[in-house]
Amino acid sequence: MDSFSATSARMPALRSSIDNDPSRYRVLTGERPTGQLHLGHYVGTIRERVRLQDAGVETFVILADYQVITDRETAGAVRENVYSAVLDYLAAGIDPKKSAIFVHSAIPELNQLFLPFLSLVTEAELHRNPTVKSDLLSSGRALNGLLLTYPVHQAADILFCKGNLVPVGKDNLPHVEVTRSIARRFNERYGEVFPEPEALITKTPELPGLDGRKMSKSYGNTITLAMSEDETAQRIRKAPTDSERTITYDPDSRPGVSALLDTASVCLDRAPEDVADEIGSKGSGALKALVAEAVNESLRELRQRRSSLVAADAADVLKSGNRAARRIAVETLDETREAMGMIY
The missing domain is CATH 1.10.240.10 (Tyrosyl-Transfer RNA Synthetase)
Known part of the structure; x- marks a missing residue:
């Protein structure tokens, strides 16, 4: 049984557990703001985020702006795309009073977590990641360090808030597996700090584009x-x-x-x-x-x-979400450094 089939088989029990005790779970989810969000985002994960949020699951939504440049030369219209995504989230039903919406670049502690996490994976493991492979092929350029280490950045995004539930489509399942490995290896080496997050396969894990190719x-x-x-x-x-x-x-x-x-x-x-x-x-x-x-x-x-929404609404939401996310990130980084014996 492949990884996707095995994970799918666990979904009924996981969904039952979430329904019975949503307070046990903390979700980290989000996007790279490379352009406007589309129908695939909505049916693939955004609807699921709203459902989990409304069920009482604590939810963090990241707009990974630094990761825009993993497979491209410039960040492009990243600021415009971030604000547009926030408006889409609000319109879809994500409530900033229940869910923290934030941007990667506003949380420097994420990049500090990245360093010890990077020591827990091998170069071969990074090269095997299917997203790294596909993005490298589509970019047509030499493999840069940020793209190669993209799965480790995602692990820091998930684990900074000790997220233990990650709604994903089929393409992103390997990233959750990398995150689980990093959490397990860190705990084995330094002591119990991080949960091993579970992937929550969404109802529509893979929607093709209008031409039958991957939606892009x-x-x-x-x-x-x-x-x-x-x-x-x-x-x-x-x-x-x-x-x-x-x-x-x-x-x-x-x-x-x-x-x-x-x-x-x-x-x-x-x-x-x-x-x-x-x-x-x-x-x-x-x-x-x-x-x-x-x-x-x-x-x-x-x-x-x-x-009915305007850019100012997005800016206000991000200010609040950035504060909430950074407060937790500082606590997690302190705990990580203490476990590693690096508190001075």
């Missing part, structure tokens, strides 16, 4: 949360399909059609095969119209709430 802002195959309904419909109309009129769900042979069916499926909470049967022989035009309506309807309330 760089491919232009995403539907952003900030889009208007007309922009959403236009993006969907441009999605590639094929010449076969009867709509069927076949991701291998018909990636474009199947990706649209997957998108409709997550928005309508129906099996993609059922959506295909509904369209039948009406063709790709009918499919795209249905998908556009489903996406716009599912995001309508979120977008209405977002339209």
Whole structure:
């Protein structure tokens, strides 16, 4: 059984435990602010964060701005992307009174935790990480030190608040495994300090982009949360399909059609095969119209709430979240240094 299958098999028991005693858990989750958040972010993890927050799980949401430059030369419009993401979070239902939203660069203690954590992994382990491999291939540039050590930075992000629950899609599961190894090795070497966090596989662990490839802002195959309904419909109309009129769900042979069916499926909470049967022989035009309506309807309330928010709201939320996160980070770093015998 592979890692994803084994983790998925544990989900019913883990979800039951969360429901029975949410106070046992502390979540760390977040994004690299490389662009606007999209439908994949929303159905993949953001909805799950809101559910956990509302269930009483203590939640920390990081916008890992330093990690924007892991696989690119500049940070680009990182400030704009951070503020946009905060507005998306608020519109989706993340409550800053219950969840701390913060940025990596405002918490210098994260980088101090990174150093001892780096000593707990081998170069071979870092090279084997699938995200490092895929980002290296997509960047087309030489492997830099930040990209190579990206999984260790994520471990510091998770463990600074002693997060023991990490909602993830399929792609990020290996990062949780690295974090578990680092926590275990630190505890074995210096004494019990960190929990070994559990991955919480979300309901939609992997949603393809509109063209059937991996959903990515760089491919232009995403539907952003900030889009208007007309922009959403236009993006969907441009999605590639094929010449076969009867709509069927076949991701291998018909990636474009199947990706649209997957998108409709997550928005309508129906099996993609059922959506295909509904369209039948009406063709790709009918499919795209249905998908556009489903996406716009599912995001309508979120977008209405977002339209009432301004950048100042995001700035206020970040100031509060940064203070809360840094207070905990200082405590954890002190405990880490004490365990290592480095309090002077």
